[in-house]
Amino acid sequence: MISELINARKDILYNYSQYSFYPKADKDKIFKHSVSDNIIKLQNDKDVQFIDIEISGLKHVFVVKFLKWDTDYFNVKTYKLLYVLYEHFDYKKLKLATQKFVKKFFVEKRNYCFSEIPSEDIFTIQALNESGFKLVENRLTYYLDLKNYNFERFAVRSANYDDIPNMKRVARIMRNDYDRFHAETIFDSQKADEFLATFIEESIKGFSDYVIVPDEENTPPDAFLTANYLIDEWELIGENISKMVLSAVSSETCRGWYIKLISEMAYHLKEKGANYAFMHPATTNKAVIHSYEKLGCKYGKCIHVLTYFS
DSSP states (O other): OHHHHHHHTHHHHGGGSTTTTOTTOOHHHHHIIIIIHHHHHHTTOTTEEEEEEEETTEEEEEEEEEOHHHHHHHTSEEEEEEEEEOOOOOHHHHHHHHHHHHHHHOOSSSEEEEEEEETTOHHHHHHHHTTTOEEEEEEEEEEEEOTTOOOOOOOEEEOOGGGHHHHHHHHHHSOOTTSHHHHOTTSOHHHHHHHHHHHHHHIIIIISSEEEEEOSTTOOSOEEEEEEOOHHHHHHHTSOEEEEEEEEEOTTTSTTHHHHHHHHHHHHHHHTTOSEEEEOOBTTOHHHHHHHHHHTOEEEEEEEEEEEEO
8 A cells, every 4th residue: 555655646756855856867766766665664664653544535644753863852752754645636635634643643742743845745735734834944955967067176174073163163153044943933042053063063973974174274164064975875876966964154264165165075076976966055045055056056956844843
């Protein structure tokens, strides 16, 4: 039954893959690895629930994952709604199923759930909105073709443990008021700041494959950019694609360094064998988007982050 529900909306569910932006993609290969096979594997994950909701004989499955790290950090039981599976096109029944899911799942107090829904899954977005989920962030994907990449070079180096205090400080003070953690009203802003500071520290300790900082004279490591190579995915999806993840740049000591870090990370990923790099700016971050476009990046996709708190 799960396989039937997956294949019923294959064209929509394909957009849940982080690689769906790639214009020359082997869509069947990407869908199988990063959506279909992933959902099947989730059935064996002890932290994942497949919640069945039936409306007028139509089956809906809400796939929800418990996030222990987030729960412990924010002291709020945290879940992620990964997928909503169904095989019909009756919006009223989908809305009823979603409302029933909310009543069934959010029985306990202080349960927090978020979901990242691609723009293409508009009926699911509307059903969640009408069931109490609110919008907290609109997030884009931009991508860069590295095969013929050519831009001015800048002096950077790999970050090390000695850089952690600087990077944590910059992560705290250069907040993005529109990301999920700061736009979410249930989170304290200082706690959200510290979350990003913790994230960059863990990135240096191995959470990311590579972190770079400026390496110019009289320029402190008050700017950084992290990346994940995703090499294990390349054969499975049919393309060499890497991801730029987290960045922060001090407006006082490293002005202008954002575009420099992005460019140098592009060269680094190219040297590692990647043909494409992608990144996730918020729709509100016009300066960042302008930098991407200046480097030749192109728009790939848009997702909407919705949340519910009981």
